[in-house]
Amino acid sequence: MEVTFVCLGNICRSPMAELIFKDMVEREGLSSRFNITSYGTSDWEEGNPIYPPAAKTLAEHGIHGTHIARQLSLRDVINNDYILVMDSQNLMDVLRLTGGKFGQKIFKLCSFTSNPRDIADPWYTRDFEGAYWDIVDGCRSFLNYLLRRV
Numbered sequence: 034m035e036v037t038f039v040c041l042g043n044i045c046r047s048p049m050a051e052l053i054f055k056d057m058v059e060r061e062g063l064s065s066r067f068n069i070t071s072y073g074t075s076d077w078e079e080g081n082p083i084y085p086p087a088a089k090t091l092a093e094h095g096i097h098g099t100h101i102a103r104q105l106s107l108r109d110v111i112n113n114d115y116i117l118v119m120d121s122q123n124l125m126d127v128l129r130l131t132g133g134k135f136g137q138k139i140f141k142l143c144s145f146t147s148n149p150r151d152i153a154d155p156w157y158t159r160d161f162e163g164a165y166w167d168i169v170d171g172c173r174s175f176l177n178y179l180l181r182r183v
């Protein structure tokens with residue numbers, strides 16, 4: 034199962050989601066079943082590491098890892114089974130990239146939760162802890178969705 038998380042810059046929300054989801058599937062003993070990555074819709078942060086306040090929030094919750102920001106391409110959409118975006122703007126940007134195609138595998142991460150919502154961008158809100166818990170809720174709900182399907 035190829036799963037990729039997508040946000041705007043690929044230095045805050047989507048690398049947080051990548052590392053949180055990797056940790057979750059590892060705890061479930063399912064790591065060998067997944068290839069988990071992340072991308073940004075923009076090239077603004079290309080080559081940059083995880084934004085330090087995002088990495089600090091992850092570390093406070095015992096989640097460690099690195100990522101280098103990169104921009105999503107059409108090939109990445111084609112090669113993944115699930116493209117999980119953080120907000121409505123990301124969804125529109127990915128659908129613009131695909132010319133409206135592949136909509137059946139592009140979802141807002143929190144659409145799998147009991148409270149579908151956007152994950153606010155902590156780059157602007159500065160609420161990294163809030164983003165962390167929204168992402169945990171989304172990842173847990175997405176994994177439960179997958180487990181119900183197999």
Ligand code: 4NP
Binds near residue numbers: 043078
């Ligand atoms: P992200 O946050 O999409 O969660 O990675 C952002 C990071 C950087 C910028 C915007 C959003 N930026 O404008 O550089």
